[in-house]
Amino acid sequence: MLKELESKLKAIDQELEHMADNSHSPAQVLMRRQLERNRKELLEAIAKSLTPADRVYLARHPKRPGVRDYISYLFTDFLELKGDRGCKEDESILGGPAFYKGIPVTVIGQCKGRNLEENLKYNFGMPGPEGYRKVIRLARQAEKFDRPIITFIDTPGAYPGLEAEERGQGEAIAGCLSVLSDIRVPVIAIVIGEGGSGGALALGVANTIIMLENSIFSVLSPEGFASILWKDSSRSDEACELMKLTAGDLLDFGIIDYVIKEPPGGAHRDPGQVFQDVAILLEQEIRKLTAVGKEELTDARYKKYREMGKL
Amino acid sequence: MNPFKERKEHLFTLKTMQRKGKQVKKVKKQEQISESLLVNCPKCTNSYSKATLSKLYYVCPNCGYHYKISAFRRIKLIADPESFVEMNRFLTGNNPLSFPGYREKLNVLQDETGLVESVITGTATIKKIKAVIAVLDSRFLMGSMGVAVGEKITRAVEYAAEEKLPLIIFSASGGARMQEGIFSLMQMAKTSAAIQRHGKKGLLYISVLTNPTTGGVTASFASLGDIILAEPGALIGFAGPRVIEQTIKQKLPEGFQSAEYLLEHGFIDKIVERKECRDILALILQLHEKRNEITC
Numbered sequence: 001m002l003k004e005l006e007s008k009l010k011a012i013d014q015e016l017e018h019m020a021d022n023s024h025s026p027a028q029v030l031m032r033r034q035l036e037r038n039r040k041e042l043l044e045a046i047a048k049s050l051t052p053a054d055r056v057y058l059a060r061h062p063k064r065p066g067v068r069d070y071i072s073y074l075f076t077d078f079l080e081l082k083g084d085r086g087c088k089e090d091e092s093i094l095g096g097p098a099f100y101k102g103i104p105v106t107v108i109g110q111c112k113g114r115n116l117e118e119n120l121k122y123n124f125g126m127p128g129p130e131g132y133r134k135v136i137r138l139a140r141q142a143e144k145f146d147r148p149i150i151t152f153i154d155t156p157g158a159y160p161g162l163e164a165e166e167r168g169q170g171e172a173i174a175g176c177l178s179v180l181s182d183i184r185v186p187v188i189a190i191v192i193g194e195g196g197s198g199g200a201l202a203l204g205v206a207n208t209i210i211m212l213e214n215s216i217f218s219v220l221s222p223e224g225f226a227s228i229l230w231k232d233s234s235r236s237d238e239a240c241e242l243m244k245l246t247a248g249d250l251l252d253f254g255i256i257d258y259v260i261k262e263p264p265g266g267a268h269r270d271p272g273q274v275f276q277d278v279a280i281l282l283e284q285e286i287r288k289l290t291a292v293g294k295e296e297l298t299d300a301r302y303k304k305y306r307e308m309g310k311l
Numbered sequence: 312m313n314p315f316k317e318r319k320e321h322l323f324t325l326k327t328m329q330r331k332g333k334q335v336k337k338v339k340k341q342e343q344i345s346e347s348l349l350v351n352c353p354k355c356t357n358s359y360s361k362a363t364l365s366k367l368y369y370v371c372p373n374c375g376y377h378y379k380i381s382a383f384r385r386i387k388l389i390a391d392p393e394s395f396v397e398m399n400r401f402l403t404g405n406n407p408l409s410f411p412g413y414r415e416k417l418n419v420l421q422d423e424t425g426l427v428e429s430v431i432t433g434t435a436t437i438k439k440i441k442a443v444i445a446v447l448d449s450r451f452l453m454g455s456m457g458v459a460v461g462e463k464i465t466r467a468v469e470y471a472a473e474e475k476l477p478l479i480i481f482s483a484s485g486g487a488r489m490q491e492g493i494f495s496l497m498q499m500a501k502t503s504a505a506i507q508r509h510g511k512k513g514l515l516y517i518s519v520l521t522n523p524t525t526g527g528v529t530a531s532f533a534s535l536g537d538i539i540l541a542e543p544g545a546l547i548g549f550a551g552p553r554v555i556e557q558t559i560k561q562k563l564p565e566g567f568q569s570a571e572y573l574l575e576h577g578f579i580d581k582i583v584e585r586k587e588c589r590d591i592l593a594l595i596l597q598l599h600e601k602r603n604e605i606t607c
């Protein structure tokens with residue numbers, strides 16, 4: 001459904017572009033207006049009719065704003081820091097200190113590429129243990145210098161590779177979970193795209209969890225889920241429905257704290273608006289959390305996860 | 312070839328415990344039958360009777376293969392007799408995603424295994440030292456971690472922290488429980504956070520990895536032990552071998568993700584044969600008792 005509407009939209013966009021140079025006659029102006037009206041209606045129809053599978057598609061959209069876009073809009077003087085100090089630099093994790101409205105903070109996020117070359121560099125946003133150990137290093141550094149941590153989650157999951165296993169993928173993720181669980185500074189996590197399994201949760205132990213409307217957060221990718229439960233990864237659309245992985249579902253479950261609305265058709269259609277909304281919420285949360293005592297901060301974080309799925 | 316036949320026996324012993332009375336006769340008959348049954352070793356295909364294996368800690372005398380054993384049996388092998396006191400035994404989860412058929416599946420497994428969930432928690436003494444113990448049982452939905460498992464483990468860890476007790480967790484798990492979706496994922500954070508708090512009090516946590524320990528369990532509490540032990544030959548990893556092979560499009564080397572492989576790569580402290588496990592655990596517990604006086 002979404003893909004159908006998107007291709008119609010693309011056709012209109014092409015027509016509009018084509019008209020741009022020689023659209024001065026009254027008839028052409030009229031036609032242009034009509035096309036723009038159609039475009040708007042189409043976008044609204046898209047926004048209204050999104051299924052969970054559509055949201056998965058949007059969450060993975062190659063044009064969707066990534067962590068670097070958020071960093072350049074939201075922060076000033078971002079200083080990228082590299083390396084896990086043990087083995088190597090994992091480019092799929094981007095992090096370092098920056099200013100947020102004059103306050104020093106630590107930013108950590110998962111990077112995806114927009115093309116093949118970038119994707120090879122960022123390993124399709126799938127960190128290895130070195131990436132997670134870099135997260136631990138940067139988080140401890142943030143604690144030492146009393147900087148709030150802001151994480152941007154966007155990964156299909158931790159990389160399931162031979163070297164990743166050899167160097168302790170599980171141990172590295174477990175390390176992130178335990179370190180972030182009691183770090184003595186505010187932690188704010190924002191799911192901007194895909195939040196896939198433990199590899200996403202490793203950046204997701206936070207005082208405040210925010211999700212973009214069309215981002216997803218799940219125990220496993222829908223394909224993996226279908227393949228485990230039904231031995232058939234092509235049933236992923238069905239899995240999307242069952243898994244309840246949309247921002248709306250997670251808000252209803254009480255697992256996340258806020259959903260940021262996206263423009264019709266997804267964040268990539270008007271990134272500026274999304275950045276602005278993230279900025280407003282971020283300011284509110286940083287103000288709130290920096291006013292809280294350190295003990296209270298870690299206790300609140302403990303309690304938050306303690307009560308997930310309360311029995 | 313079925314190393315899991317013992318579950319029937321447990322089902323009946325459990326039902327006896329629960330109901331007593333009429334069931335008892337049936338149990339005895341069942342036990343006799345299963346004791347004389349021959350079980351093939353999955354590794355060397357020699358066959359042994361259950362009675363023989365039970366005397367040998369369920370380890371193949373020919374090739375050393377460690378059979379998967381139930382949580383009950385595990386506790387019997389390491390704890391002082393009669394010392395185990397179970398906690399939160401009847402704690403069960405909900406069906407948070409309303410996953411079709413999930414409740415029914417749990418009911419069937421409860422009947423088949425005599426377990427209420429895939430973990431048993433409680434306190435016991437090992438050579439007179441008291442500890443909190445949690446044991447996952449791979450017969451119950453692959454020992455997967457849903458809300459109830461996360462909750463039972465967290466309560467056990469919190470109890471250990473409150474009572475200043477050491478903690479021992481035997482893992483055997485396929486990871487997160489898919490049917491509980493995101494709630495299952497969040498148990499990784501919950502259990503890890505609890506263990507972090509227990510550790511901050513200066514208390515000991517021994518993690519024992521048994522076959523298999525994978526996924527979200529490896530990526531949370533199982534990897535956070537002050538001391539990490541593993542049984543010989545146990546499969547231990549984050550991603551499953553099949554997923555890795557599909558990703559890298561090549562065959563994995565022999566012994567990849569085995570306990571021996573992890574030892575070599577620095578992720579576990581010691582491989583412990585089942586028959587030595589009780590002694591080693593007791594020694595570790597003794598080494599971590601507070602003692603201020605030189606005694607000899």
Ligand SMILES: [Zn+2]
Pocket residue numbers: 352353354355356357371372373374375376
């Ligand atoms: Zn054998």
